[in-house]
Amino acid sequence: MGFGSKRTVSLSSFIIWCTLAAFFVLVLLPTFYLISYVFLRWPEVNREVFANPIIGDENWNQILKVLFFTFRLSLSATLFDLLFGIPLAYVLARKKFPGKSLVEDVVTLPLVIPTSGFGFATLVTWTTASGIGGVFGSSSGAISLDTLIPFINVQALLFIVHVALTFPYVVRTVETKIQSIDPTFETASRTLGASSFTTFRKVLVPLMIPGVFSGAVLAFARSLGETGATIIVSGVSSTASIAIVRWTAEFKLATASFMGSLLVIIAAAIILPVEVYLRRGKRTLRFSSHFPVSLSRQLLRLERFTSGKLARIKDFAPLIVVVVTVIVPIIVVLNSVILFWPADPYTGKLEGGVFYQLFGPANYFNHLLQATLTSIVVALISTYISMCVAIPLAFIIERRWYGSFIRSILKVPMIIPTSSLGLSVLLMWGSSGINLLSTGIWLIILTHIVFSVPVIVESIIPAYEGSDIQTYEDSARTLGATEYNATEKVSIPLVKGGIITGFILSFTRSLGETGATFVVMGRNVTVPALVVNMVEALAIPAALFTSTFLILLALIMLGLIRVATRRR
Amino acid sequence: MPEVKLVNVSKRYGRIKANDGINLTIKDKEYVSVIGPSGCGKTTLIRNIAGIIHPDEGEIFIDEESVSNVPIEDRRIGYVFQNIALFPHMNIWDNITYGPHVRGLPQQQTRPLALEMLDMIKIAARSEAYPHELSGGTQQKTAVARALISDARLLLLDEPLGALDVKVRTELRYELRRLVKDLRLTALHVTHDQEEAMSISDRVVVMKKGRIVEAGTPVSLYTRPQHTFTANFVGEANFLKGIVVETTADTSVVDIGSGVQLRANRGKETVDERVIVVFRPEFAVLDKPIEVNRLSGKVMDVLYSGSIIRVMIKLPNDETIAAKRIASFDKPMYDVSESVTISVSPDNVLVYPYPEEGLKKALALE
Ligand SMILES: Nc1ncnc2c1ncn2[C@@H]1O[C@H](COP(=O)(O)OP(=O)(O)OP(=O)(O)O)[C@@H](O)[C@H]1O
Numbered sequence: 001m002g003f004g005s006k007r008t009v010s011l012s013s014f015i016i017w018c019t020l021a022a023f024f025v026l027v028l029l030p031t032f033y034l035i036s037y038v039f040l041r042w043p044e045v046n047r048e049v050f051a052n053p054i055i056g057d058e059n060w061n062q063i064l065k066v067l068f069f070t071f072r073l074s075l076s077a078t079l080f081d082l083l084f085g086i087p088l089a090y091v092l093a094r095k096k097f098p099g100k101s102l103v104e105d106v107v108t109l110p111l112v113i114p115t116s117g118f119g120f121a122t123l124v125t126w127t128t129a130s131g132i133g134g135v136f137g138s139s140s141g142a143i144s145l146d147t148l149i150p151f152i153n154v155q156a157l158l159f160i161v162h163v164a165l166t167f168p169y170v171v172r173t174v175e176t177k178i179q180s181i182d183p184t185f186e187t188a189s190r191t192l193g194a195s196s197f198t199t200f201r202k203v204l205v206p207l208m209i210p211g212v213f214s215g216a217v218l219a220f221a222r223s224l225g226e227t228g229a230t231i232i233v234s235g236v237s238s239t240a241s242i243a244i245v246r247w248t249a250e251f252k253l254a255t256a257s258f259m260g261s262l263l264v265i266i267a268a269a270i271i272l273p274v275e276v277y278l279r280r281g282k283r284t285l286r287f288s289s290h291f292p293v294s295l296s297r298q299l300l301r302l303e304r305f306t307s308g309k310l311a312r313i314k315d316f317a318p319l320i321v322v323v324v325t326v327i328v329p330i331i332v333v334l335n336s337v338i339l340f341w342p343a344d345p346y347t348g349k350l351e352g353g354v355f356y357q358l359f360g361p362a363n364y365f366n367h368l369l370q371a372t373l374t375s376i377v378v379a380l381i382s383t384y385i386s387m388c389v390a391i392p393l394a395f396i397i398e399r400r401w402y403g404s405f406i407r408s409i410l411k412v413p414m415i416i417p418t419s420s421l422g423l424s425v426l427l428m429w430g431s432s433g434i435n436l437l438s439t440g441i442w443l444i445i446l447t448h449i450v451f452s453v454p455v456i457v458e459s460i461i462p463a464y465e466g467s468d469i470q471t472y473e474d475s476a477r478t479l480g481a482t483e484y485n486a487t488e489k490v491s492i493p494l495v496k497g498g499i500i501t502g503f504i505l506s507f508t509r510s511l512g513e514t515g516a517t518f519v520v521m522g523r524n525v526t527v528p529a530l531v532v533n534m535v536e537a538l539a540i541p542a543a544l545f546t547s548t549f550l551i552l553l554a555l556i557m558l559g560l561i562r563v564a565t566r567r568r
Numbered sequence: 569m570p571e572v573k574l575v576n577v578s579k580r581y582g583r584i585k586a587n588d589g590i591n592l593t594i595k596d597k598e599y600v601s602v603i604g605p606s607g608c609g610k611t612t613l614i615r616n617i618a619g620i621i622h623p624d625e626g627e628i629f630i631d632e633e634s635v636s637n638v639p640i641e642d643r644r645i646g647y648v649f650q651n652i653a654l655f656p657h658m659n660i661w662d663n664i665t666y667g668p669h670v671r672g673l674p675q676q677q678t679r680p681l682a683l684e685m686l687d688m689i690k691i692a693a694r695s696e697a698y699p700h701e702l703s704g705g706t707q708q709k710t711a712v713a714r715a716l717i718s719d720a721r722l723l724l725l726d727e728p729l730g731a732l733d734v735k736v737r738t739e740l741r742y743e744l745r746r747l748v749k750d751l752r753l754t755a756l757h758v759t760h761d762q763e764e765a766m767s768i769s770d771r772v773v774v775m776k777k778g779r780i781v782e783a784g785t786p787v788s789l790y791t792r793p794q795h796t797f798t799a800n801f802v803g804e805a806n807f808l809k810g811i812v813v814e815t816t817a818d819t820s821v822v823d824i825g826s827g828v829q830l831r832a833n834r835g836k837e838t839v840d841e842r843v844i845v846v847f848r849p850e851f852a853v854l855d856k857p858i859e860v861n862r863l864s865g866k867v868m869d870v871l872y873s874g875s876i877i878r879v880m881i882k883l884p885n886d887e888t889i890a891a892k893r894i895a896s897f898d899k900p901m902y903d904v905s906e907s908v909t910i911s912v913s914p915d916n917v918l919v920y921p922y923p924e925e926g927l928k929k930a931l932a933l934e
């Protein structure tokens with residue numbers, strides 16, 4: 001037992017304190033600053049939101065309207081994800097088929113794709129003649145920007161984009177959960193006379209419920225906070241995260257921050273209880289599904305009847321979601337760049353071509369180079385700083401009694417809508433807070449650190465837990481290494497795979513982030529933000545080229561992730 | 569009730585032939601065990617019969633009817649898994665009634681069946697408990713009850729006792745046999761515990777590398793194995809290389825080197841043939857050697873394992889053999905380096921043709 005106390009002294013507590021301090025200042029403080037800002041400046045908020053001398057409580061009405069709309073969108077997208085994502089997760093977890101790893105890659109792609117570029121690709125695909133409309137011979141798009149989906153009253157295009165971007169969270173989380181369930185349970189159920197559908201409903205579903213919840217929470221949080229693609233396809237409607245961006249730009253800081261805090265609080269209120277439930281109740285849900293007997297027997301008969309016939313359809317129908325929402329837009333945007341390269345193919349005007357816009361008087365190519373430089377500098381610096389905090393933090397989480405507490409807090413920056421986060425960082429460091437920095441590259445970096453640290457930590461932890469580090473480290477220590485030495489020489493190399501994955505994920509995330517960046521960037525435009533600017537300036541060909549550029553970048557990143565994870 | 573027949577069943581995983589041309593008939597109400605080294609394809613065999621996987625070649629018949637197109641849930645088999653696999657989210661009662669429930673049986677019909685089952689395995693009092701609250705033995709009994717309740721006609725057991733500790737294991741194996749016999753089922757029981765297989769089965773099938781080496785009653789496998797592999801895998805045996813020097817109508821004499829000769833009951837061997845001579849250590853007589861088949865040598869080692877003592881003896885031809893007998897104080901003990909003479913009755917000496925692939929390969933587990 002003497003070991004424990006010695007260890008506490010020797011992993012230089014200096015490092016621990018520095019890490020915790022950096023974690024507090026860089027990651028935690030900004031996330032909570034927004035809320036305290038609202039409290040501290042309540043009179044101001046009140047005047048602007050509820051008792052505006054000119055428009056009364058119009059801003060409050062706006063907030064309510066936007067919030068309701070956002071929740072309708074996020075909830076319906078999440079439900080759709082579950083409906084199609086669970087069957088797909090099942091197929092990926094349980095079946096072997098040629099091309100499976102390709103399917104997995106395509107499903108994962110939206111996680112690494114810069115969202116504004118992807119949003120633009122979707123826009124082109126659905127609303128212009130170069131997309132799906134054109135394939136069917138129409139001279140306009142398949143749908144228009146404000147085509148509504150009945151019942152939920154959400155723009156179809158917004159819904160499609162949100163499904164595409166949140167789908168991977170459900171699929172990958174549920175897939176991992178199913179893989180951890182012993183397949184013998186399903187075999188046992190079949191030998192006892194249950195059809196495959198009945199087995200799915202009565203055995204697999206109850207066992208995988210925790211995974212379904214986690215996946216749904218991630219998808220929901222992502223949808224709530226999505227800005228990059230949303231800003232491009234939203235048209236006249238506005239989601240909460242976009243409203244924050246817009247109000248910040250209009251210097252309605254009080255309204256924006258009030259909306260931001262509401263979003264944070266509501267997200268936390270929905271997500272944290274689920275997290276707590278999942279963390280504590282490791283056991284599976286037990287619901288007593290007491291259907292009336294006759295109904296239950298009919299259900300069984302139906303399941304038995306359809307099991308054989310529909311199995312194939314059930315297996316492969318969900319793939320259509322991925323094809324339609326992810327692959328088609330990518331193909332369309334690549335194709336359009338080629339079509340539009342010399343000139344607008346419809347009018348024949350040179351000014352409508354990609355080439356003219358990039359290298360002509362507008363000289364978007366220069367803007368793109370500039371933005372690429374900014375993006376890469378931001379991604380490198382923010383990832384580097386995040387690594388310096390996240391690596392020791394991951395070790396602290398694994399080894400100290402307060403570790404699990406820190407890990408729970410780390411969930412907060414992960415679920416906060418990024419535009420709220422950007423606003424929070426802006427308020428804290430900017431002129432209305434510490435007044436240390438104004439908008440620009442350093443604020444972008446500070447913002448990106450907030451969400452990069454959790455990403456890296458969450459990549460390292462599985463590598464740590466999967467590699468029996470304690471045993472190796474203990475044996476290094478019996479050979480005379482100090483704890484600090486053992487950590488440096490033994491443990492860090494063992495979790496190298498996790499660190500590399502974390503690095504790439506964080507770098508990718510930073511490259512593609514739009515929502516928070518938009519709020520804090522000032523004049524230092526990053527590539528994803530540039531796409532948004534181009535679309536707003538109606539420089540469509542330039543936006544096409546930039547989106548392609550971003551998507552190719554994402555594909556390269558995905559390739560790197562594959563290499564890094566395979567080696568592990 | 570049923571008879572199961574496998575005709576030329578093969579299953580391949582990549583380059584591995586997990587089942588390679590299996591022909592086997594399990595008679596109605598027969599209790600058959602399958603033994604063999606790890607990875608020899610026992611589970612694959614049983615999964616083929618259950619319909620969990622489908623053979624690449626060959627066909628399976630249950631009661632003369634091909635089951636190629638019968639899905640798992642309609643084969644009316646009870647399957648008991650090594651890892652027990654009780655549904656963790658259901659209590660014992662729900663686990664046991666799962667089969668009848670998903671088959672759509674009405675409750676008033678299921679209830680008495682389940683009560684009877686619970687009674688049979690003597691856990692009626694715990695029907696509200698969840699699987700993780702029960703001991704391993706009780707869990708496995710529940711799993712058997714669950715498999716049997718929806719009138720399975722064929723019971724497939726894949727190392728059903730493997731996860732349990734030795735004491736429970738020996739107890740449960742007899743209960744299993746009693747249950748199968750009482751319910752007049754046909755059973756196929758996979759195990760790698762040969763003692764378990766020998767003590768409860770009507771017939772034992774020995775497998776190696778996806779093929780059936782031989783099948784027979786426990787006694788015949790033990791006393792008259794058809795192959796050196798079986799002799800080695802089932803129980804323990806001494807293997808000595810030799811050449812047949814003389815045959816008569818009912819005996820053969822084999823020279824095992826250094827002028828030592830062993831007499832055996834005549835098989836198919838002929839004079840001058842290279843052979844392997846096999847006898848079990850427990851058939852060697854240590855104390856009052858009979859006149860024929862005497863072997864003298866030096867004691868190399870003496871090992872005690874409770875009731876048995878094992879003497880390792882080096883013969884003049886430099887081969888070392890083992891001999892066993894009951895440890896008992898009224899008989900002499902042995903010292904290392906001491907010279908001893910043992911004998912084996914010719915009835916207990918088996919002669920096999922020298923295997924083409926060499927002795928080592930023939931005995932190898934993989
Ligand atoms: N799903 C599978 N995919 C690939 N190979 C498999 C699969 N199932 C079995 N095998 C291979 O087939 C061979 C036979 O496996 P099987 O499980 O039938 O052996 P076993 O006799 O039951 O072994 P054990 O005693 O270890 O349970 C093994 O070499 C195994 O690796």
Ligand SMILES: [Mg+2]
Nearest residue numbers: 610611612726
């Ligand atoms: Mg097996």
